[in-house]
Amino acid sequence: MTDKVSGKRRRTFMKTVAGSSLALLAGCGGGGGSSDDGSLTYVYPGYFSEDASDLVPMFEKQSDSISVESQQTPSDASSTREYYVNQFISGASSFDVGNMDVIWPAEFAGNGWAAEVSDPEGHTDNMLPTPVDSVTVDGTMYGMPIHTDANALYYRTDLLEDAGYDSPPETYMELVNMAQDIKQQSDQDLNGYIWQGGSNEGLTIMWLNWLWGMGGSIRQDGNLVVNSEEGIAALQHAVDLIHEYNVTPESIPASSTDQNRQTFQQGNTIFMRNWPYAVALMNEDGSAVKDKFEVAPMPKAEGHPDANNSCLGGWNLFINANANKPEAAQQFANYMASMEAQKNMALEHSRLPVRKELYSDEYYEQAPHLETFANIVDQTSARPATPNYSTFSEIVYTNCNAALVQDKSPEQALNDAQEEIDSEVNNA
Structure with missing residues (x-):
């Protein structure tokens, strides 16, 4: 117990x-x-x-x-x-x-x-x-x-079509390149890619999406391990989306799932990660994106086309x-x-x-x-089945959020997280 x-x-x-x-x-x-x-x-x-x-x-x-x-x-x-x-x-x-x-x-x-x-x-x-x-x-x-539940990539069909794209991105860098190109072509002030970056469970899931998409796992010899090569690379990609590629707005580290949905629904966003519930809400009468979006599988890292990187919810x-x-x-x-x-x-x-x-x-x-x-x-x-999952997740999202706002490097954030996980979860 x-x-x-x-x-x-x-x-x-x-x-x-x-x-x-x-x-x-x-x-x-x-x-x-x-x-x-x-x-x-x-x-x-x-x-x-x-x-x-x-x-x-x-x-x-x-x-x-x-x-x-x-x-x-x-x-x-x-x-x-x-x-x-x-x-x-x-x-x-x-x-x-x-x-x-x-x-x-x-x-x-x-x-x-x-x-x-x-x-x-x-x-x-x-x-x-x-x-x-x-x-x-x-x-x-x-x-x-x-x-x-299964999270997925929402995308604006009209914005992609206007920019000459006939299908959504399948890899991380395809999404980055496509978002940058569409932003540059558009006369609107568009968000490229929004996702849940606030200090809560949604950020743990986002990090797992990228980790799994790189072929990574958090289970090693019966323990939960977050500071693996893939784990650090996943968090670095999240940081780069904001601070290097400039496709994710700097407000994302304070965002939540439904805030993302509301932002996308306002009509000024190209890509969004979200859950199925958003479909019905965004297709209601009065929605700025009604009949202007579709849903696709989460993009994966190059070289990992068969990765199962949507999170089961x-x-x-x-x-x-x-x-x-x-x-x-x-x-x-x-x-x-x-x-x-x-x-x-x-x-x-x-x-x-x-x-x-x-x-x-x-x-x-x-x-x-x-x-x-x-x-x-x-x-x-699936996220790891453990009675201490909530403790694990809080450690992960707290440290990942610190990396997103550049208080820590991705490597330091996950090394700090691993130290806490070893103490409070793996050895609990």
Whole structure:
């Protein structure tokens, strides 16, 4: 069990529940709270707000007797996890069910924070195996998969076409050269390539994208190793995108995933790395890029055309071990795995469903992104499965961010990270 938080990385875990942890939340629905009969409290990150606005009423309609009070955390996973950890440490039961990132099940189960989830209706029999495996710890399910994820390259079809390009870049330097050329040809002030560079989980994923695309790995002899030749080269490439090639704006080290989406959607960006959810939002009426973008696999380093360098993502529902309404929470989890809920997420919100039935020609015609991302999912790698993953990631993104703002060289940043990882993760 890994219920301790190491001294160096304790950060803000012990904030009081009445203070900053509750300040993370914004109430989004009425139900009367989890202490009332027939109601439960559901917490989800901001990225899921559009989905929840559909799914919560759909569940309430079919359940008849259960109402849901929805509460929203910020969009980024790190802030959502911080809220949960504050709740768990205090033993609070202020929520019953919540969204759980694909990297958290081992930690949440190992610490006794997540309750066992059952599947009496056999929904998982019809799911992709990887999402189910991600919530299964020592043979027990501690979450219900609701959508999977794979990050990809978004690009402006109109800008590429105007500049004489008929396909997106396939390698790192093709992207750099193409972005520089399009920027030079355009009379607009364009961003070349935006990606998540803020000091949070998204930057760890970006670094892994580049590392994997160079043929690198972070597993060596059972340990996590970040300061390999490929690891340093990956971070150097990120720094060069900003400070050498001038295709990534200097504001990127303070950016988040949805900030990137909003920037791209304003119409002044050529390339962006993002997740499937952005498709539906950017194709809404009023979007400056509606019908002007497409999605492609992540570029890879020269000489590594078969690298699996998209990051496998996804989210699950988990039941708080201290839930006031565990049975209602279980019903909600089962509903989110149903075809009705899965179709809504896939067709209305461009999520990648976990149910296999939705990956078929019938649904590809309704939502072409499903077919596009089905191919990208085949080019994914998973983040390391360890109960100490959050500690590992914080060490990585903190040091990588220092390199992006040139407080450290890439080599020094990853050497410093490795020293902490050896102390707090490999030898924990």
